[in-house]
Amino acid sequence: xxxxxxxxxxxxxxxxxxxxxxxxxxxxxxxxxxxxxxxxxxxxxxxxxxxxxxxxxxxxxxxxxxxxxxxxxxxxxxxxxxxxxxxxxxxxxxxxxxxxxxxxxxxxxxxxxxxxxxxxxxxxxxxxxxxxxxxxxxxxxxxxxxxxxx
Amino acid sequence: xxxxxxxxxxxxxxxxxxxxxxxxxxxxxxxxxxxxxxxxxxxxxxxxxxxxxxxxxxxxxxxxxxxxxxxxxxxxxxxxxxxxxxxxxxxxxxxxxxxxxxxxxxxxxxxxxxxxxxxxxxxxxxxxxxxxxxxxxxxxxxxxxxxxxxxxxxxxxxxxxxxxxxxxxxxxxxxxxxxxxxxxxxxxxxxxxxxxxxxxxxxxxxxxxxxxxxxxxxxxxxxxxxxxxxxxxxxxxxxxxxxxxxxxxxxxxxxxxxxxxxxxxxxxxxxxxxxxxxxxxxxxxxxxxxxxxxxxxxxxxxxxxxxxxxxxxxxxxxxxxxxxxxxxxxxxxxxxxxxxxxxxxxxxxxxxxxxxxxxxxxxxxxxxxxxxxxxxxxxxxxxxxxxxxxxxxxxxxxxxxxxxxxxxxxxxxxxxxxxxxxxxxxx
Numbered sequence: 001x002x003x004x005x006x007x008x009x010x011x012x013x014x015x016x017x018x019x020x021x022x023x024x025x026x027x028x029x030x031x032x033x034x035x036x037x038x039x040x041x042x043x044x045x046x047x048x049x050x051x052x053x054x055x056x057x058x059x060x061x062x063x064x065x066x067x068x069x070x071x072x073x074x075x076x077x078x079x080x081x082x083x084x085x086x087x088x089x090x091x092x093x094x095x096x097x098x099x100x101x102x103x104x105x106x107x108x109x110x111x112x113x114x115x116x117x118x119x120x121x122x123x124x125x126x127x128x129x130x131x132x133x134x135x136x137x138x139x140x141x142x143x144x145x146x147x148x149x150x
Numbered sequence: 151x152x153x154x155x156x157x158x159x160x161x162x163x164x165x166x167x168x169x170x171x172x173x174x175x176x177x178x179x180x181x182x183x184x185x186x187x188x189x190x191x192x193x194x195x196x197x198x199x200x201x202x203x204x205x206x207x208x209x210x211x212x213x214x215x216x217x218x219x220x221x222x223x224x225x226x227x228x229x230x231x232x233x234x235x236x237x238x239x240x241x242x243x244x245x246x247x248x249x250x251x252x253x254x255x256x257x258x259x260x261x262x263x264x265x266x267x268x269x270x271x272x273x274x275x276x277x278x279x280x281x282x283x284x285x286x287x288x289x290x291x292x293x294x295x296x297x298x299x300x301x302x303x304x305x306x307x308x309x310x311x312x313x314x315x316x317x318x319x320x321x322x323x324x325x326x327x328x329x330x331x332x333x334x335x336x337x338x339x340x341x342x343x344x345x346x347x348x349x350x351x352x353x354x355x356x357x358x359x360x361x362x363x364x365x366x367x368x369x370x371x372x373x374x375x376x377x378x379x380x381x382x383x384x385x386x387x388x389x390x391x392x393x394x395x396x397x398x399x400x401x402x403x404x405x406x407x408x409x410x411x412x413x414x415x416x417x418x419x420x421x422x423x424x425x426x427x428x429x430x431x432x433x434x435x436x437x438x439x440x441x442x443x444x445x446x447x448x449x450x451x452x453x454x455x456x457x458x459x460x461x462x463x464x465x466x467x468x469x470x471x472x473x474x475x476x477x478x479x480x481x482x483x484x485x486x487x488x489x490x491x492x493x494x495x496x497x498x499x500x501x502x503x504x505x506x507x508x509x510x511x512x513x514x515x516x517x518x519x520x521x522x523x524x525x526x527x528x529x530x531x532x533x534x535x536x537x538x539x540x541x542x543x544x545x546x547x548x549x550x551x552x553x554x555x556x557x558x559x560x561x562x563x564x565x566x567x568x569x570x571x572x573x574x575x576x577x
Contacts, residue, residue, distance in 0.1 A: 051503070052399075052402070053399070055503065056399045056502045057331075057499075059499070059502060059539075059540040059542070060539065060540070061539070061540055063540050064542075065541050065542070066541060066565070067223075068499065069499070092329070092332070094300065094330075096300065105300040105301050105303065106300070106301055106331065107300065107301070107330050107331060109329065109331045109332040110332055111332075111333075113333065
C-alpha cells in the first residue's frame, strides 16, 4: 500500500518535473543557438527606450503610480497576449483600467513614433523585468500589426 | 488641606470627563504619541494618530465637538463619508460609522450644513445641534452633471460668506495637446476643455439641481485643483493648482530631466472673479519668476506668456501635488502661524529619474491674504523613508487638512487611511 503511494507520488513528480527540466534545457539550448549577445542587447536597448518614454509614468521599477499609471509587473496586460500589448503602444489607450481592484486614470499615449525594433525591444524589456518572465517580442510581430492598422 | 483639594480636583476632572464625553478632548489636550506618530515637527509640536485604516481618506472637517467627517475616494462597505467620534475623551476616535455610498474628495462644513462631493455632483446634509447628520440617506443634490474625465476628476469644494459654493472642475488633460501626453503633439488652438473644465465654478449653496447653466465660471485656466480654502481675512478664494507634467518626456529637446523635475511651479493662486491663470497656454517658472509660453503653444522654455494671465501668490517646486490648503485661524499655535497657509503635499510621481519630493505639510506665513515670508516644511516623515524613488514607496501621503475647535491641525492620509492630529504643547 505504502509502496503504491510512493510510486504514485514519484510518477506525479516525474510528470511535473521532467517536462519542466526538458523545457528549461530546451530554453538554454535555443538561447545558445541564437547568439546570447543579441538577446542581451534587446534588453539593454529596451531599457533605453523604457527610460526615455515609459519610466516617467510607469516608474523606473515598473510599479506604476497609485490611481494614475498602472503597474507593469505581473499583469495580464504585459504578460498576456502580445498583440494586445503591441496595440497599446501603437494606438494608445484611454479606456478605464482596473488591476487588482485599483483603477488608473491617466491615458496611455500613442507611441507609434517608435520604430518596430524599438517597440519590440521595450516590450521584451518590460516582459522580462520587474519580476516578469515572458516570451520576447520581435520587430516583424510589431510590423505586422502596424501594417494591419494602416 | 491639600488632600481635600486634590480630591476635589480629581472629582471635578472625573465629573467633567463623565458628563462631557464628546467634548472631553477639548477639556484637556490629548497625550501625543511617543514618536509623534512618526512625524518630524518644529520644536514644541507633537502629534498623535486619531484614526487609522479608514480607507482612502481625502478631505476632512472637524465639528465644534471635536468629531470628524472624512471623505473617502472610494467607499468602504458602501460608506463614502466616515463619521468618527471620540466617546471617551482621550483624543483618539473610538466610534466609527458612515454613510453616502459614493467616492469623492470634497468636504466642507458651514453653518450647520455638511457639503460633500462625488466626482460629478455636490450634495448637502443638514446637521442637528450636535453636528450630526439628520438624514444620512437623503442629502440635497445641489450640483449635478459636472464634467468628469478620467484624469483630474475630483471636485473639491469651499464656501464663501455670501451663500456661494466654489467647485473645481479639473481639466481632463495634461496640456490640451491634440494627442494627450504624446511626445511632440501640439496644443489645440482655443483649448475646448476650458468651456466646461480647467477652472473654478461658482454656484449657490442652497439651490437644488444646479449645473453649468446655473453657475458661473468664476476663474479659468486653472489646470486642476484639489486643495482650496476661503481666506477669511481678505474674504477671497485661494486655490493650489497641480501644474502640468512631463516637460522632458514630451519635449526632450527643450527640457532636460532635471529641469523637468523642478518645473513648472505648483502655484498658490488668489482668485478673483474673471481671473485666468493661463493653463494650458502658459506655465509658471519659479526661477524666471514669470509665466512662460507652454511648448505645446510655441514656447521654448524662455518665451514669456501673455500678460493677461495672473501670477501666483506663492510658487512651490514642481509636481509636489498639493491636495490640501488651510488658512489657520486658531489660537493654539504660536502667533506666527495665525492666518498663515498650511498646504498638504501628496508627493510627486513625475520626477523620475530624480527622487520624488513632497509627502509633507508646509507652512507659509500670511497677513491679510498676502504672503509675508518664505514657506517652510512644517510636518514631514509621512512617507516613512527619506528616499522616495516612486510614490509607492511612501507609507502615508498627506491629503486633507482641517482645524479643530481647539486649534489643532488634522491631516489625512489616503494610502493607509490614517488621520493625524498635530498639537502645540510648547510654551
